[in-house]
Amino acid sequence: MAKRQPNPSLARLLTEGQFTQGAFARAVNVVGTEYGRPTGYSQPNVSQWLAGTEPEAPARAAILEALTRRLGRLVTHTEAGFPPPADQPTTPTGTVEGLIELGRQDMDPSRRSVLGASLFAVAMNVPGWQDVLARAESIQRGVTIRIGMPEVASVIAMTEELSGIDDKFGGRAARPMAASYLVNQVGPYLRAEAPEAVRKAMMSAASDLCYLTGYMAVDEGLHGLAQRYYVKALELAGIADDHLTYCTTLRGMSVQAVDLGHGRRALHLADAASAASPVAGPRMRAFLAGQQAHSAAQIGDTATAMRLIGEAERAMDRAESESKAFGSYDPSSLNYHIGQVRYELGHLTGAVESLELSDKLRNDVYRRTRVRYGALLAEWQLKAGKTDHAWATWHAVLDAMPCR
Structure with a gap:
């Protein structure tokens, strides 16, 4: 030095x-x-x-x-008296160019250690809905290829396949494929000539894939990288006028923040997701309120947490009476949030009961989630003095883990 x-x-x-x-x-x-x-x-x-x-x-x-x-504000290298990092990549100004550059860096083995070392930034600037709408004007359409709805359908199908791999084997198995697909296939589609409706549909599909890629990066503990993918998802969702993916991404960012212990930032993001959501049906309302409740509980706001978890329970009751939707927020997810609220507020026994119920209700296809939350359940069971239950849960987690 x-x-x-x-x-x-x-x-x-x-x-x-x-x-x-x-x-x-x-x-x-x-x-x-x-x-x-x-x-x-x-x-x-x-x-x-x-x-x-x-x-x-x-x-x-x-x-x-x-x-x-x-x-409580962004501190730069210069402000702290440090030189800027020599290996910091030049960030392209356009949303599409920035996404392609991020994906290329993620694909490059020589860059992965740099990307992986990037930190979760509490003060990261999150573009608001009006901000991302304004960026639509900066997207330059290419003239070398022309796309239609079949290309949009292919991106949606690939995202579903990658999500299925993530559910079964975790983010590490699928994220390299997602980054490669973003660069080599989705990038050219985003710059192609297309009717306005097709262009927006492709932006929406790309936004959903960016969100999934960020979610998988969180699974690997690459929190700074995940944030960069999440911000690209927000920008693309705004250009596509896709409120659903925009608010889902904000909620994902809130989940990341609360899991890292940044309750106030998590609550801010969860509230922003709720405010940005389209007219929400009961399942969507439960999806958002559950995360708001967890965040509020982490900062000790008992009244708000209990009000919101109650709202989530009532919304889930209405949703389940209308239809039992597979692959979305369900009673297992709700009981996970009830457990988190109870745990944050100091009710360990009730928290364990809720997480045990969540595990019992979870569909077997979600192996990644079963492993992750099973490990958490075993930890809580041990704290609650349920040693035999904890050992049994750990054995179930180890049996469910894919070999790597």
């Missing part, structure tokens, strides 16, 4: 955030652990950074995210 002059910019940010050097080191360590690179920084490391020792690139990224979380 190269020596340089003292860093007054970093010192000002620590003062603004009311960080002691020891507390700041611990905050940086928390971020490092969150994205899979645990660190053991302490007060002397921070003292060295303030004196002019330049941290390595992964440490700089963790430092900026720790400051961003404390200050």
Whole structure:
């Protein structure tokens, strides 16, 4: 690490955030652990950074995210007195070009370690509905090929196939295929000549695929990468005038945030998803309210959490009386959210009961979900003193896990 002059910019940010050097080191360590690179920084490391020792690139990224979380605004390399990262890719201005560039980086083995190290950013700018509508004018249609609804149908079918692989084997198995398909097939379709209705339908299909790719990246713990796919999904949904995928993506971003412990950000995103949703039927209302309730519970807002989970239960009752839809928000999903609300509010026994019911109601096709939430159930059972149940649940999880 190269020596340089003292860093007054970093010192000002620590003062603004009311960080002691020891507390700041611990905050940086928390971020490092969150994205899979645990660190053991302490007060002397921070003292060295303030004196002019330049941290390595992964440490700089963790430092900026720790400051961003404390200050509630985006902190840049320049503001913190650091040089911009030399390997930061140039982001194309257009939505389609940006998506293709992201997919290419994701496909490139030499870039995957860089993309995988990108952090979940609490202060990431999320484009609003009106913002993404304005970007529609920047999409340039190509003239080399012409597409129709059969090409749209092929993208929808491929997304369904990739989603099925994810359900059975997890995101790691399907995401490389999704990135390749986005670049080599969907990218040219998005730039092709097409009637307006076909162009919007293709944008909508591409948005859904971007959302799925981001969801699979979350499954791998690649949270910064997932956010970039999610933002592309929002932009494409806006261009396509697709409120459903737009609000579903916002909800997915809320799920990511609450799972990482960022309750306030999660609630903000869940509320935005609810506000952006089209006229919602009862199943959609349950889908959104359940996530809002989990987020509210995580920040200790008991009244809001209980009101919203009650709303989700009533909406699910209406939805189930109308039709039992496979492959969407169902009683198993609702009981998962009830369990999370109970857990966040300190009701461990009730939380375990809800998660056990969720597991019992879950369709067997969702092996990935069974593995993930089964592991969580075993952890809660152990905390509740149900040791034998926990062991049995862990054995079921291990039996369901695909070999890798």
